[in-house]
Each structure stands twice: as structure tokens, then as C-alpha cells.
Amino acid sequence: MTTNTESSQRQAELPKHAASWVHEVLEPDQFSSAKQPFGRQRLNRRTIILLWGLRVYVLLMVLLVALQAWNVFHTAR
Amino acid sequence: MSTDFTVEDIKRADDRRRVRTHRAGQGRIQSLKLLWLLIGPGILVMLGENDGPSMISYAQTGATYGIGFFLPFIALTFAMAFVVQEMTVRLGAATKRGHAELIYARFGRFWGFFAMADLVFGNLLTLVTEFIAVRAGLGFFGVPPGIAVLGALLVVVAVVLSRRYWTWERITLGFAIFNLIFVPVAVLAHPVSSQVVRSFFTWGPLPGGMTAGFILLVMSNIGATVTPWMLFFQQSAVVDKGLTTADIRHGRIDTGLGALLAATAAIATVLATAPLFAHHVDASNFEGAAFAQALAPYVGKVGATLFAIGIFEAGLVAAITISASSAYAFGEVAGGARSLNSPLREGWLFYAVLIAAAAIAAALVLIPHAPLVFIVLIVNVIAVLAMPPAIVFLMLLVNDREIMGEHANGPTANFFGISVTILLVLAGLVYGITTIFPHLLPT
Numbered sequence: 001m002t003t004n005t006e007s008s009q010r011q012a013e014l015p016k017h018a019a020s021w022v023h024e025v026l027e028p029d030q031f032s033s034a035k036q037p038f039g040r041q042r043l044n045r046r047t048i049i050l051l052w053g054l055r056v057y058v059l060l061m062v063l064l065v066a067l068q069a070w071n072v073f074h075t076a077r
Numbered sequence: 078m079s080t081d082f083t084v085e086d087i088k089r090a091d092d093r094r095r096v097r098t099h100r101a102g103q104g105r106i107q108s109l110k111l112l113w114l115l116i117g118p119g120i121l122v123m124l125g126e127n128d129g130p131s132m133i134s135y136a137q138t139g140a141t142y143g144i145g146f147f148l149p150f151i152a153l154t155f156a157m158a159f160v161v162q163e164m165t166v167r168l169g170a171a172t173k174r175g176h177a178e179l180i181y182a183r184f185g186r187f188w189g190f191f192a193m194a195d196l197v198f199g200n201l202l203t204l205v206t207e208f209i210a211v212r213a214g215l216g217f218f219g220v221p222p223g224i225a226v227l228g229a230l231l232v233v234v235a236v237v238l239s240r241r242y243w244t245w246e247r248i249t250l251g252f253a254i255f256n257l258i259f260v261p262v263a264v265l266a267h268p269v270s271s272q273v274v275r276s277f278f279t280w281g282p283l284p285g286g287m288t289a290g291f292i293l294l295v296m297s298n299i300g301a302t303v304t305p306w307m308l309f310f311q312q313s314a315v316v317d318k319g320l321t322t323a324d325i326r327h328g329r330i331d332t333g334l335g336a337l338l339a340a341t342a343a344i345a346t347v348l349a350t351a352p353l354f355a356h357h358v359d360a361s362n363f364e365g366a367a368f369a370q371a372l373a374p375y376v377g378k379v380g381a382t383l384f385a386i387g388i389f390e391a392g393l394v395a396a397i398t399i400s401a402s403s404a405y406a407f408g409e410v411a412g413g414a415r416s417l418n419s420p421l422r423e424g425w426l427f428y429a430v431l432i433a434a435a436a437i438a439a440a441l442v443l444i445p446h447a448p449l450v451f452i453v454l455i456v457n458v459i460a461v462l463a464m465p466p467a468i469v470f471l472m473l474l475v476n477d478r479e480i481m482g483e484h485a486n487g488p489t490a491n492f493f494g495i496s497v498t499i500l501l502v503l504a505g506l507v508y509g510i511t512t513i514f515p516h517l518l519p520t
Contacts, residue, residue, distance in 0.1 A: 019082075021090065021094065022082055026082075026086060026090050026319070027173070029173035029174075030173055030319055030321075031086050032083050032085045032086055032416065033083065038179070038182040038183060040183060041184060041479070043184065047473065050469060051188060051466065054465050054466040057465065058195070058465075061508075061509055062462060062463075064513070065458050065459060066455065067512075069455040069458075
């Protein structure tokens, strides 16, 4: 996050004529420090259950993969 | 009129001005110039994902199964990758936010943390395998591991220090196009063209049938084309490049072209190593350099040399793109600089994360007795397993009309997106079941 003071310092180093064409070419949200914040999306119960289910799925499967790869690794040695 | 803009904005505006000039022009030349300006993220993400472990996986596939089932299967996985990556183009162009930033903003820190944990863990493991590929590829030419890894790290740093997205993108594209070096190797392997064509129509043959090894290769091949870092990278790159909703069509062409080029290189790798299958060479423990050496009797010294260069290139390009995806995500979550257009003074933390991600992986590769084989074994499989939650976040975001407006998914895009998610979950479940109950399938 940039402060106004930092921003003004940087602007002082930029060519004066840049202002017009930069604003003409870029869309408002394309400026690095001028993005409008998005609000939070409300997740319904089904989505939350799905996300938790997938989280558990990933953890279990990663454990399984690690276990199998470890076995393969040690068998190979 | 506000004048609150930065050096980063001026660089992006400069790129956009050129796009605007060529968009206003008429004729085929102007159209091609416009396409040239707008391509990049899609080709980079697809060729970037044709990385070290992916190319080894394709080589393993060719050596184990020859020409048959896996040729159309690889084409299918790239079609899946296109479906998923096209959504990131729309998300980036419509919201002007990177993927990590959007997940945190819309779903909060709790779910954002999980998405980031998957990304950071996956990226670190994958980056390690990229430096293993660099080491293996250059090892073919007798380059000592330390020099090979350090040299690749220096290239990653040098490309980033251009401090200009456009320059970084074009240099990386220049490296990435060498992924097609596997095509001449495939030609030198003299594949029977009728056999290649037949495999696309019959999805066969599949020597040995459904075995545990087959399931592992299926997982590896899927993991070689659809992975979480790709979502984060392409969306952030689309934003950094400055693409807008007017550029979505070109973003699609870029992604489609990337998928086509990457699928060509992947299939060429299978064809290149198919002679090992025909001559019953056991390639189950081969790494990159071993493949090149084993191929020499069938594709000649030139073919073997090209293969080793291809493995090196695959690792290098992926090291550049994956470390960038880590830095983009960090910048977006931390609220700091998140652009390759950032000047060093303002973006030092962004660049430091990018370089540190690559440097840590490079250092791990050089640790004596580090379990590198273990990491190579699991990296693609973990990528497949981490993908379903990542796709669900993607689907939720791309269906969010509040941020996407008219660019939200339609029924067709949802059908394909949900199909890919179900396929990935099923592939993971089949893998899990066959791991727990290994006697269900022949070994």
C-alpha cells in the first residue's frame, strides 16, 4: 500500500506531460494504487461444505502420495 | 483529473498505447501486429507447464507405452488446460486483479490461506524439480551440477532485473519456444505415421492394460498440464500486461496457441522416446540425461543432444515462470508491489520473493543426499490432487457476476469447467483407491 507522500514523491520524478496520456490509455482499475476494494462474497452452506470436503480430500491424498512415494523410494534403494 | 500514478503505470500505459495504435489500424498486417502485442501469458503458461517433470513424464510415457493411448490422452489434457486457463484470462481482464488478490478479497483470509498454502508448497516442490531438470540437461554436456544450477539462477535474476513486464515476457517467450526442440527429435525417431494417426482414432493400443503404473502415468500426465500455479500465474500476468475486456478474444487465441504448441511438444516427446518401448529398454528409473543417453542409438548424437537441451530449457523456463507466480501471489496478498514493471526501489520485496523462491529451490537441489527422486516422484501427482479446490475457487470467481459482469461464465463454460473438476477428482480418487488396495489392479 502506498501513502500519499510516497506517491507525491514519485510523481515529482515523472515527466509532467505523462499525466494526460497515461490517464487516457489506462482504465481506472489498471492504476497500481487506485483499485476500488471488492467486498466479501457470502458463501452459502453448500459451498462451504464443498470447500471443506475438498480440503479434507487434499490432505488425505497428499498423505497417501507421500506414503506411497516414500515406500517406492525406499524399495528402490 | 487525478495524477496519482507511478512509474509502473507509465510502463503499462506505454504498452497499452501500442495496442491501441494497432487496434485502430486496418488490414492483416495490423491484425498480426496486434496479436503479437497481445500474446504472451497464454503461451508462457502452457509452455512453462511443459516443465522438467512434465517432459520426463512424457518421456517415461513414450518409453513405457509407445505410440497409442497416451497420444490422444495428452491432447485431451491440453484441451482441459485450455478450458481452465481461458477463465483466468477473463477474470484478469474483467477485474484487473490477480488470482490470489481476488481469492482473499472475495472469500477472506481463512480460505485464502489454504489456497496460498497449496500454491507455496506446490511451487517450492515444482521449482526444485525444475533445477533438477536443469542439472540433468546440462549434465549431459558435462557441466558440473553447481555451475548448471547457479547459471540457471543467474538467468532467472537477469531476466527479472529488466524491471519491465514486456521485456521479461519477450525474453521468456524466446526461451520457451525452444520447447519445440522435441519435434525434430521425434522426427529423428522415425515414428510410423499411420500408427500415430490410428492412435488418435482408436485411443490405443494400451500395452499391458490398466495397471497401477498406468494410473500413475495418467496422473502424471494430467499433472503435467493442469496445475494450480498456472491459474495464479496467467491471471496475474494478464493483469500485469494490462489486458482489458477488449482483449479477451486475443487472450483466448494466446491460450489456445499455447495449448497447441505445448501439446505438440508433449506428443513429440512421447514419439521421441517410443523407440525405447519398441526395443524393450527399461526406462523406469531414467532421469533427463539418462533418456538422452539411452536415445542416442535410435535418434543419433544430434537427437540426443537436442533432447538434453530440451530438458534444460523446460526446467529453465518453468523456473522463470513459477518463481514469478510465487512473487505475484505474495505481492497480491501482502498488498505490496505485484508487477514486473515495478522499479527496484518500490518493488524490491516483490523481486526479492521471486529471486528467493528460485534460490531456495536451487540450493535444495545442491544439498548432498537430498531426496530429489522422492520430490520428482510426487510433484505432478500432488499438482493434480491440489487442483480440485483451486478450480472450485476459480469457478466461484468466474461465476461471480458482481465482479465479472457480462464476462461471467455461461452454461457451456460451466459445463466444461465442472467436467474438468469432476475428471480431476475422479482421477485422484482412482489413484487413492488403487494405492490403498494395490491388488485391485495388476502391477
